[in-house]
Amino acid sequence: MTDLTKLLQCKMPLAAWIIDVEHSSVPWCNDAAEQLLVDSLGEIHSGRRIISDTLKERLSLCLGAVEEGKTLAFNWPFISKNGTRYNCTGSVISLGDERKGLSVEARPVVLPSAPQHDQDAGLLRQFKTLSFVIFDMDCVCVESSDAFKTHFGDIRHVRDLFAVSGAANSFISRISKQENLSQEIMLSALDGVRWHRIEVSKNALTNKIYLLAHDIQEERDHEVALYRLNNYDSLTNLPNRNLLYQQLESALINARKRQREFGILYLDLDGFKVINDNFGHRVGDELIQRVAERIKASIPSGACLYRLGGDEFVVVLENTHAIEELENIATSIMQNASNTYPVAKMEMMITASIGIASYPSHADDVDNLLKNADAAMYRAKSTGHNLYFVYENKMADNINAHLTLGGGLRKAIDEEEFVLHYQPKIRLPDEAVVGAEALIRWLHPELGMISPDQFIPLAEESGLILPLGEWVIRRACRQLQAWREAGYPPIKLSVNLSSRQFMQADLVDMVQRILQETGVDSEYLELELTESMLMADAQQSIEKLHGFRKLGLTLSIDDFGTGYSSLAYLKKFPIQTLKIDRSFIHDLGLDSDNDAIVKATVAMANSLNLKVIAEGVESRAQVDVLNSYKCQEVQGYLFSKPLCSHEFALYMDTHGFSNLSASIEADYV
Numbered sequence: 283m284t285d286l287t288k289l290l291q292c293k294m295p296l297a298a299w300i301i302d303v304e305h306s307s308v309p310w311c312n313d314a315a316e317q318l319l320v321d322s323l324g325e326i327h328s329g330r331r332i333i334s335d336t337l338k339e340r341l342s343l344c345l346g347a348v349e350e351g352k353t354l355a356f357n358w359p360f361i362s363k364n365g366t367r368y369n370c371t372g373s374v375i376s377l378g379d380e381r382k383g384l385s386v387e388a389r390p391v392v393l394p395s396a397p398q399h400d401q402d403a404g405l406l407r408q409f410k411t412l413s414f415v416i417f418d419m420d421c422v423c424v425e426s427s428d429a430f431k432t433h434f435g436d437i438r439h440v441r442d443l444f445a446v447s448g449a450a451n452s453f454i455s456r457i458s459k460q461e462n463l464s465q466e467i468m469l470s471a472l473d474g475v476r477w478h479r480i481e482v483s484k485n486a487l488t489n490k491i492y493l494l495a496h497d498i499q500e501e502r503d504h505e506v507a508l509y510r511l512n513n514y515d516s517l518t519n520l521p522n523r524n525l526l527y528q529q530l531e532s533a534l535i536n537a538r539k540r541q542r543e544f545g546i547l548y549l550d551l552d553g554f555k556v557i558n559d560n561f562g563h564r565v566g567d568e569l570i571q572r573v574a575e576r577i578k579a580s581i582p583s584g585a586c587l588y589r590l591g592g593d594e595f596v597v598v599l600e601n602t603h604a605i606e607e608l609e610n611i612a613t614s615i616m617q618n619a620s621n622t623y624p625v626a627k628m629e630m631m632i633t634a635s636i637g638i639a640s641y642p643s644h645a646d647d648v649d650n651l652l653k654n655a656d657a658a659m660y661r662a663k664s665t666g667h668n669l670y671f672v673y674e675n676k677m678a679d680n681i682n683a684h685l686t687l688g689g690g691l692r693k694a695i696d697e698e699e700f701v702l703h704y705q706p707k708i709r710l711p712d713e714a715v716v717g718a719e720a721l722i723r724w725l726h727p728e729l730g731m732i733s734p735d736q737f738i739p740l741a742e743e744s745g746l747i748l749p750l751g752e753w754v755i756r757r758a759c760r761q762l763q764a765w766r767e768a769g770y771p772p773i774k775l776s777v778n779l780s781s782r783q784f785m786q787a788d789l790v791d792m793v794q795r796i797l798q799e800t801g802v803d804s805e806y807l808e809l810e811l812t813e814s815m816l817m818a819d820a821q822q823s824i825e826k827l828h829g830f831r832k833l834g835l836t837l838s839i840d841d842f843g844t845g846y847s848s849l850a851y852l853k854k855f856p857i858q859t860l861k862i863d864r865s866f867i868h869d870l871g872l873d874s875d876n877d878a879i880v881k882a883t884v885a886m887a888n889s890l891n892l893k894v895i896a897e898g899v900e901s902r903a904q905v906d907v908l909n910s911y912k913c914q915e916v917q918g919y920l921f922s923k924p925l926c927s928h929e930f931a932l933y934m935d936t937h938g939f940s941n942l943s944a945s946i947e948a949d950y951v
């Protein structure tokens with residue numbers, strides 16, 4: 283039970299308590315019951331309230347009747363020590379351990395037993411601390427308690443209790459038809475219109491109407507607060523997962539009944555974790571608020587936006603006719619959401635990946651609809667961010683793989699299921715081995731060897747790339763050191779950095795620490811970065827790259843030509859190497875456009891004093907063309923696939939380094 287619920291229960295004007303019949307005790311009661319029971323029900327033994335044996339016997343019989351299915355709830359009268367009559371209603375509840383107890387509520391009975399004037403006076407005395415009023419049959423006020431006057435003021439007619447005449451009319455009409463009335467209603471008190479719970483009794487003998495009013499506004503406020511707490515996201519004020527499920531369930535019922543369609547868009551912000559990690563949660567929260575406003579402004583008025591938590595949102599659109607309606611919403615969100623956000627004096631950019639699923643085409647229940655939209659979203663994310671995808675059956679397989687790999691990844695880091703493989707880098711034209719690229723592999727206990735293309739995006743998404751990336755750098759340095767200690771000629775080893783890793787605030791310090799720890803000379807470590815990684819925030823990249831240069835590392839731009847780097851910026855980045863992407867090398871000699879690009883890139887790099895390496899070289903013809911363009915280094919299957927450290931040593935043995943004879947493996951620590 284939440285604290286708020288507890289508080290609410292204590293605020294209830296009706297006395298309520300729980301009886302543990304088997305143990306003859308009252309384990310819980312609210313404030314009103316505490317007052318009522320103080321000397322009326324049971325005695326206190328060692329701090330526990332105990333009910334009498336007679337009551338226990340009676341209640342056991344009642345519980346027995348419930349168990350036999352004869353009744354669900356039962357009533358019994360109760361007279362307090364000051365003579366007030368109450369009607370107690372008990373319903374059966376579970377107390378755990380298969381024990382049953384009773385939840386009891388006591389309502390005061392206001393019907394007088396005899397038509398005498400002193401009876402009214404007695405009632406007024408009895409209820410003097412409560413808002414109690416007596417009307418004649420024309421609803422004119424006859425008398426009221428002091429508490430009533432303090433709360434409602436001097437009223438002449440029952441109408442004066444209502445702020446709106448319509449509400450007064452309907453109340454009068456109901457009381458004319460009914461003997462007793464118990465309801466929650468808004469009444470006009472001295473400090474405003476407030477919610478009340480009223481108990482009304484009409485007595486034909488005395489020709490009077492007795493009304494007892496409890497102010498339950500505070501209780502209502504708590505209920506509203508509790509409702510908001512449970513159903514709305516406090517950061518964005520958007521409805522949350524609870525309300526989403528409620529709307530989806532009701533949309534499903536409507537759609538089934540009327541043979542209609544509805545659909546959802548599942549949104550996940552791209553790279554939000556990076557922002558949170560780098561700029562802190564306060565900035566992250568502010569960005570989420572701005573994004574939520576932007577998404578809300580991008581969807582039609584009939585659609586509803588929910589925040590599932592974190593950076594996940596769902597849009598629901600009921601009564602759709604074609605999938606294009608959902609696709610149009612996705613396009614509109616993507617267009618608006620990707621504009622910059624002024625957050626914490628910065629201009630931030632963030633995009634969203636969106637998955638779409640519709641009832642009945644893609645699922646016929648709520649859980650599968652959400653699951654399939656999530657699968658489509660995951661597809662959008664893994665394809666390239668700021669995209670939307672409509673669900674297709676085969677996506678379910680991907681998401682399963684995603685979950686299995688994602689879950690296993692954390693464990694794999696703990697249990698060190700990773701190894702590095704090394705692909706030789708060959709100098710042209712003498713074709714000597716001058717370096718290697720370290721490439722990670724996951725040796726999955728069940729799935730076998732998993733390629734980095736499959737798990738690096740998962741590691742990026744989950745943030746696990748940070749510990750994993752650190753492991754790669756440490757492992758690569760240890761291997762370099764192991765080769766050096768074994769007397770191998772020094773080679774340059776390059777490691778790949780992922781974009782998230784590159785944004786890591788203490789990256790330069792971390793690399794410096796590893797170099798010190800392993801004793802590797804920094805000139806033998808090269809970092810491979812992609813163009814898009816550097817261009818995401820060019821100014822910050824330049825600073826970070828200078829930090830690495832100060833340490834003495836070499837820097838290389840990987841996949842050159844696939845991104846959108848400008849020559850102007852390239853000159854500003856303190857880099858030493860350009861690596862031409864293998865997509866350009868693949869058709870070398872076959873596609874004149876590619877040839878021209880490669881030739882121009884090599885010429886440009888030479889003029890900027892940068893070394894050029896071509897990756898993905900698979901044929902002798904490609905080597906010849908690259909040689910003629912004056913490309914300095916190559917890497918590719920023609921020379922060798924990536925090799926484990928043992929095979930790499932053998933490769934070195936047979937390709938230029940005669941003293942590489944032993945197989946050397948650094949410790950996997």
Ligand SMILES: Nc1nc2c(ncn2[C@@H]2O[C@@H]3COP(=O)(O)O[C@H]4[C@@H](O)[C@H](n5cnc6c(=O)[nH]c(N)nc65)O[C@@H]4COP(=O)(O)O[C@H]3[C@H]2O)c(=O)[nH]1
Binds near residue numbers: 899919924
């Ligand atoms: N078709 C063809 N492919 C060739 C040839 N020569 C090399 N390759 C492959 O091309 C990829 C080169 O690495 P990359 O472009 O940096 O692309 C890498 C890199 O972006 C990423 N990656 C690998 N290891 C790491 C790592 O430790 N950290 C990070 N952040 N990313 C890594 O995963 C990508 C894929 O790595 P791999 O599967 O090992 O794939 C490697 C390599 O096996 C060839 O002649 N033909």
